[in-house]
Amino acid sequence: VSAVAEGELGSSGTRSQQWAPALAALLALLLVAATAEIVLDGAVAHSALIPKSPDIAGWLRGIGERLGYRVFLIAILVFMGAYAGVLALARSISKRWAIILIGALHAIVFAGPILLSTDVFSYIAYSRMGIEHGINPYLHGPIAILHDPVYRYVGQDWKHVATAYGPLYTLLSYPLAPLGLKGAVWGMKVMALVASVGTLALTWRCARARELNPVAAILVLGANPLYVIYGLGGAHNDLIMLLLMMAAVSFTLAGKDAAAAASVVAGALVKATVAALLPFMILSRRRLAPILGGLAALGLGALAGYAAFGIHGVDVVAALNRDAAFVSTDSFPTEIAHLFGKPGVFPVDHDLLKAALVLIGLHLLWRTWRGYDWVAASGWTLLAISVTSTWLLAWYTLWPLPLAVITRDRRLLAATLAVQVLFIAHQTAPLFVPVQ
Amino acid sequence: MSRVRLIETTVLLLAGLLLAIATVNDLVRQAGVNHRLIADLRTWRTYTHHDYHTLSVEQDVYGHSTHEVVCGNTTPGAPKEREQICLVMTGPVSGGRRLVQNGWHLPPKAEDRRGYRYACFGSRTTQRPCAP
Numbered sequence: 332v333s334a335v336a337e338g339e340l341g342s343s344g345t346r347s348q349q350w351a352p353a354l355a356a357l358l359a360l361l362l363v364a365a366t367a368e369i370v371l372d373g374a375v376a377h378s379a380l381i382p383k384s385p386d387i388a389g390w391l392r393g394i395g396e397r398l399g400y401r402v403f404l405i406a407i408l409v410f411m412g413a414y415a416g417v418l419a420l421a422r423s424i425s426k427r428w429a430i431i432l433i434g435a436l437h438a439i440v441f442a443g444p445i446l447l448s449t450d451v452f453s454y455i456a457y458s459r460m461g462i463e464h465g466i467n468p469y470l471h472g473p474i475a476i477l478h479d480p481v482y483r484y485v486g487q488d489w490k491h492v493a494t495a496y497g498p499l500y501t502l503l504s505y506p507l508a509p510l511g512l513k514g515a516v517w518g519m520k521v522m523a524l525v526a527s528v529g530t531l532a533l534t535w536r537c538a539r540a541r542e543l544n545p546v547a548a549i550l551v552l553g554a555n556p557l558y559v560i561y562g563l564g565g566a567h568n569d570l571i572m573l574l575l576m577m578a579a580v581s582f583t584l585a586g587k588d589a590a591a592a593a594s595v596v597a598g599a600l601v602k603a604t605v606a607a608l609l610p611f612m613i614l615s616r617r618r619l620a621p622i623l624g625g626l627a628a629l630g631l632g633a634l635a636g637y638a639a640f641g642i643h644g645v646d647v648v649a650a651l652n653r654d655a656a657f658v659s660t661d662s663f664p665t666e667i668a669h670l671f672g673k674p675g676v677f678p679v680d681h682d683l684l685k686a687a688l689v690l691i692g693l694h695l696l697w698r699t700w701r702g703y704d705w706v707a708a709s710g711w712t713l714l715a716i717s718v719t720s721t722w723l724l725a726w727y728t729l730w731p732l733p734l735a736v737i738t739r740d741r742r743l744l745a746a747t748l749a750v751q752v753l754f755i756a757h758q759t760a761p762l763f764v765p766v767q
Numbered sequence: 768m769s770r771v772r773l774i775e776t777t778v779l780l781l782a783g784l785l786l787a788i789a790t791v792n793d794l795v796r797q798a799g800v801n802h803r804l805i806a807d808l809r810t811w812r813t814y815t816h817h818d819y820h821t822l823s824v825e826q827d828v829y830g831h832s833t834h835e836v837v838c839g840n841t842t843p844g845a846p847k848e849r850e851q852i853c854l855v856m857t858g859p860v861s862g863g864r865r866l867v868q869n870g871w872h873l874p875p876k877a878e879d880r881r882g883y884r885y886a887c888f889g890s891r892t893t894q895r896p897c898a899p
Contacts, residue, residue, distance in 0.1 A: 663786055663789065663790075665793075666786075666789040666790055666792070666793040667785065667786075667789045669789070669792065669793050669796060670788065670789040670792045670793070698771070718786070742775075742776065742779065746779060746783070749783055750786070753786055753787060753790045756790055756791075756794065757790050757793060757794060759794065760794055760797035760798050760801060761801070763794075763798040763801075
């Protein structure tokens with residue numbers, strides 16, 4: 332009997348092995364189709380989901396229809412379902428097909444319009460303020476260049492807000508200013524694409540160095556719906572921050588601690604959040620090299636920032652404090668406030684959230700001191716920052732993802748993906764009662 | 768370390784549960800607000816016999832009350848460019864519509880401020896200036 336049972340098990344196992352590549356191919360096609368639907372419909376413009384933009388994707392017009400909430404949400408849910416299936420079948424997907432799939436998703440999004448966010452126009456406005464108008468973007472908001480062509484595309488909430496990004500990012504964006512508006516938008520898209528490809532390459536390298544499946548690692552990151560549609564689709568500078576973060580991890584795996592710390596500092600000079608990695612890295616390595624490397628990079632960065640923008644260019648803390656006071660309807664603290672019958676978060680809630688974040692950080696530092704993986708501890712910290720933030724945007728949930736795929740503590744990956752699922756679920760209200 | 772890991776996992780599961788409940792609760796709240804919004808717009812169009820789609824709604828998005836004010840033009844034109852009529856709606860949605868409690872008119876290009884309101888009507892017109 333057992334021999335028969337073994338035979339049946341063996342044949343069903345072989346059958347599932349035969350089906351796995353075909354199923355994976357079908358799911359990959361669904362991912363591509365969902366992405367194409369969003370991009371082609373987005374190219375039609377006149378959608379509340381697509382920010383007003385210079386006409387960069389006009390050649391795609393005529394294929395899709397105007398992107399509505401219902402179609403967008405269904406496409407995102409299909410994307411998420413297919414993504415979950417692809418991850419489950421990751422072992423049966425070859426390196427070549429994984430790269431082809433991720434490449435196709437990137438190419439489709441790159442060819443299309445800016446999706447879901449006006450942030451890229453703020454980046455361009457800050458660069459044009461500095462280069463074309465001689466105005467310090469750390470002192471003034473885009474309102475200072477009211478007659479510049481980019482001004483009409485800047486988000487309403489950000490017209491009076493000076494840049495919160497680091498001086499390294501602002502300097503990186505400066506060469507795009509003289510390219511004109513369309514040229515600058517394409518420049519931003521190229522920067523995001525290169526940063527994404529670099530992040531994926533480094534994720535592959537780190538996963539292999541840590542003896543984890545590199546194909547699964549890049550699929551988790553490069554086929555992630557929030558990474559592709561929101562992160563890459565919006566050409567967010569978070570991708571540049573992630574590139575420098577993964578460069579830092581890659582350097583530590585190669586034993587180059589000073590370069591690793593310098594890379595984290597460079598990332599923080601793009602977007603300050605990534606600085607959260609530094610204490611864990613230093614505590615884990617217990618050597619002087621990362622401290623010296625970090626200090627040297629900080630000194631150089633501060634000098635460059637001060638020379639270019641004055642004292643406001645290096646005062647990252649002030650920008651962080653200002654942004655920490657913002658509140659978005661999608662943030663978990665706001666949802667919890669509603670759950671307890673409050674209209675929203677109050678100043679005391681900000682203090683409680685900061686205290687919770689400090690406690691989590693201290694616990695993770697203690698765990699790292701006792702030998703816990705510093706990469707995982709850093710990932711948990713980034714996840715805690717996004718979950719406790721009262722200003723949560725889709726691409727903030729991407730911060731811990733590259734770290735989560737290269738750690739052996741699978742709880743981090745599960746928690747990061749669960750937070751993303753909740754974020755998407757919270758967007759789906761128009762599916763239940765569509766607003767006419 | 769396994770004891771620490773167990774405690775961490777328990778805390779994580781509890782935190783996850785709280786976030787999931789908060790998300791579902793907020794989703795239901797949003798759906799309720801949207802449901803009311805649709806009924807409000809439909810009620811305004813039925814009451815005024817104008818099939819206009821550019822209406823302004825002052826809505827209680829936090830669900831503390833069901834009291835909402837919907838304003839729109841009385842003749843065709845760009846939003847708020849004509850004389851406007853505002854309706855105060857309350858109560859539950861019934862048959863896709865809500866109860867119009869009272870209302871008022873506003874001059875062209877005026878926001879809904881008490882000082883601009885005139886020609887009050889409805890069950891609470893004794894209150895000045897029209898507001899419930």
